[in-house]
Amino acid sequence: MRPLAPRITGAGFWLRDARAPACLMEAPPGPADREGLLRFDLRVEDGRIMALAPLGSAPEDAPSLEGGQLWPGFVDAHTHLDKGQIWARAPNPTGDFAGAVSSVMADRAAHWAEAEMEARADFALRAAFAHGTTAIRTHLDSYLPLARMSWPLFTRLRDAWAGRIALQLCSIAPLERFDGAEGQALADIVAESGGVLGMVTRLTGDFATPLPADFLPRLDRFFALAEARGLDLDLHVDESGETGARALREIAATALRRRFKGRIQVGHCCALTLQPEAHQRETLALMAEARLRVVVLPMCNMYLQDRVPCRTPRWRGVTLVQEMRAAGIPVSLASDNTRDGFHAYGDLDMMEVYREATRILHLDHPFGAWPRAVTAAPAEAMGIEAGRLRVGAPADLVLFSARHMTELLARPQADRIVLRGGRVSDATLPDWRELDRWVTPAGVTPGRG
Template sequence: MKLWNVKIPIYDKDAFFELEIENGMVVSLDRHHEKISGYHVFSFSEKLEKDGEWDAKGRIVLPGLADAHMHLDKSHSLYAVGNESGTLEEAIENYSTYSPNFTDADVKARIKKTAFAALKHGTTAIRTHIDFNTKLDRAANFRGVRMVLEAKKELSELIDIQVFPMLPYFQYGEKDRTRIEEMLALGVDGIGGAPHLSEVPHETIDEIFRYAGEYDLPIDLHTDESDDPRVDTILYVAEKTIQTNYQGRVTVDHLCSLAAMEKNKAIRVIQKMKEAELMAITLPAANMYLQGRDDEGLVRRGTTRIGEIRDYGIPLAAASDNVCDPFHPFGRADLLQIAQLTGYTGHMGGREDLPELVKMITTIPKQIMGISGKGLSIGEEATFVMFDAQTLEELFAELPQTRAVFGKGRWLSRVWQEERIAVEGEYVYGERAHPLL
């Protein structure tokens, strides 16, 4: 297969590329300064074969998007679990209370619904955090992990899913340890948690690192998701990372209290993160919704110090977090939308910022997730999404829903919109989708 005249802004936002794929692998990638004519025009609405040559007419192609922080088990649970105050505390309480009422079938159906939504928007890899609350009865405790592992297997020919169960944030007894060890033996991909919520956060961090070392698993932590500038468990996470030689294997997410800190302290924290080789993820949608609930007058955005973290060369991705649940009632599993929100909160709207936003949903999260060999480089498994847009300015302004996703050696999904004019003269948009080809 050849695609002529594609724009690949992670390489060069102005050039045109000729992308050639054989047996699902990228075999050549040639750069041109002018469009090359003479080929059949690529159409999102026609059935796409894995063989052929098409003129993309300057449309943007990006490596498959990677969502490095989701909660597939909680997604689309808002119908059952509300949150009247809109606070993180109520969301945690309400979900913990209601979750035993879900069935296996319900949880798996919601997991797959969100995974398919992510795929149609261009996401080809997901890291999902899964609740593992050992205070619940056994069936409820293991349900999320079991269902997402089953879904991971069932969807393996469409999308790559990493499973990071969240270890409890309280002191463990014999029953808790038995269940944790049994869960870790199921074949999960890493260990998660939220130690800043613990009454003994340092002890909880010690437990997480001990299990990670014993099972040789990477760590990905909800960290300091708080408006309180005194909350700084990130410092102990960094120290523990260095102490255990876990540099490059620890990711810290949210970091909301970092934004609330006095700047000199915040910079000292970021420098410590850099020393420990931590990687980071910002979750702008959920944190703009959850944080600042007690603020009067000027309400804080809730997101972390995006600019300063990037300035210190710390890998920083943007991710979806929660989708339609008590933690975040909105969202559609669209990383392009998340990148746009990152642009808003991080003041990243300039011409040189837009390629960086693209990296925050493609190459950087793949680095964090340890994904290699899948993308748009020669010798890699071709994994990409084509958008119906010809410039990054157009891409971020319009968030076009017309997209086609390629991976696993074939076209995986295509979505297109048709513009129609109603009798009253208003524009009406209709969407057609074929998520599986």
């Protein structure tokens, strides 16, 4: 594929003999094969897609993908750029959720400052950009006084990255933090920054455990804060293996009761898989009626959930994506945490996310419309135009030498070609050594220990 890149030049050109998932095309120029792929030619002019044409439409001397796949740029709708890349100085020795919270809280108190947060976030954005991502939503730990520094910082990063990555900002703090004056102040910061209001639920116990008496009043107050400011919601929900974590149903019911008009994305929803089937069915029906969108974080949840020392995990920790899709609930996949206490790995590569999710969640046989989960579906959840192959859209494309889905998912696709505005991107992955000055523990020589 790399010899193809020098041939993609000029303000106008054809790309010949490409394959793409038909589910990503607004107007497929032909029938799809058994894997859901369509073979076609594509025309780019002045940085935009000007034609999706039947195979054979392009001139014979046009650059050919030789049947390789062509996708729109990726959309990553759930990340944590403020936490990312701290593993070297703040590892999670147990690898479980409690260890993650402890390690990140200690690191936040000791190290989070404007310059080092900017360096880590910029590193992550450059990695995502090189992999072919065009839009990201990041959650920001929103505690006072930290939020008064971090939100302006990420607003500046959002502006600096405009035209390369569309960056959305979302708060994350425990639901109780939105009580009283602090909740008003946090919601105001989000609104003034053009962000999304987010929080995390932390219900515990078994399925018979009553909801805390203050949970529903707090949830109502949280919705009211968003309604008063015209904010969308993005919530971390039931991220545990405790069947008493039943916030998901109550969020859907609250949205319906209040006739909430904004978008609502819910993430994780892990506990739902362990709850009684009757509760699952009721919850899914309410979610569909309330128009909730779900974002699933398979790599992070596999890493954290059901982790017990010296015991093989019995549970994958991911939610009911197949049942949600069947119920008409849009599902996205996302990176979540990268190289911090919540997930020791990851590089904001959405093809890695899609590849691993396919294996973990059985998003194959057939592959169906699941390619939308890393492109069009998260774009719709974020309320942006991206993630689709359509005439008039920016030619932000990712080209793969892989022709069939088994070829695409068998390798990391390190030889992909990324186009931005119709031009071959020269972006490369940043070197880990750039982070040494920020995350190397005191007394350790970079690269040793």
